Amino acid sequence: MSPGHIETPVRPPAPCPPDCDGFARELLSRVGDKWSLLIIGHLSNGPLRFSELRRKIEISQRMLTLTLRSLEKDGLITRTQFPTIPPRVDYELTPLGRTLLEPVMGLVLWANRHSGEVEHARARFARTGTQD
Amino acid sequence: MSPGHIETPVRPPAPCPPDCDGFARELLSRVGDKWSLLIIGHLSNGPLRFSELRRKIEISQRMLTLTLRSLEKDGLITRTQFPTIPPRVDYELTPLGRTLLEPVMGLVLWANRHSGEVEHARARFARTGTQD
DNA sequence: CAGCATCCCCGTTGATACTG
């Protein structure tokens, strides 16, 4: 209000608050859902067929199909169909999907690194109802 | 098969497949759920009270309470109650919670950086039913 | 083998009302 004052920017460092609202949360939900991350992870070593994914992951065909479709739709994996009998379909990470691998791995590493602390916090919370 | 051949390792770099199964997926679900990430993000600038969070995020008291509880249970935030009238409760990221901020931001940045590509892929998929 | 269609369960979320 006072003249000579520069209106201080309302949000100083603010790395996340506004950024988390839109597409970012949708993405987090995507990799955070029950199956996408598992599939992405298993495809990180190279293409796999439908039945191979099915064997490696404990998942129903239904959910495997649905999840593969939405990953394909988002341009994270490709679907390659071979006109053989019996039919064969390969799924593979796209370049875009591979760029996603790195930040995802960051979270996976965090999880592996800190799982003990979280479990410890849970146990303490169960006992005391708080953690400090 | 042929002698003199070194059996190529079945899983060369294998960053994820085994690691994604257990706690990592649980964590991804946690930050990937509808509210946790939003709350964590808004707390990244410092502590906030219940009502402040409620105002900043479009969320019901119920879900705010539930989500705060489970974040507290996991040792990611602390709950500080002031014995005043009217009552006041502050929520703040723990050191553990703050370490989570970095990998999470990696994903948020990815999302902001590539949202265009994903939307483009979706549009193309809607038109052609595939993306190459 | 790959995948769509149907039915159904149940966990998550939201709306509303009430308490310390």
Place this chain on the structure above:
DNA sequence: CAGTATCAACGGGGATGCTG
């Protein structure tokens, strides 16, 4: 202000059966 309690709606996800 900061919750808790209760109820109803929604949607993810499993089981099963059928097709190209």
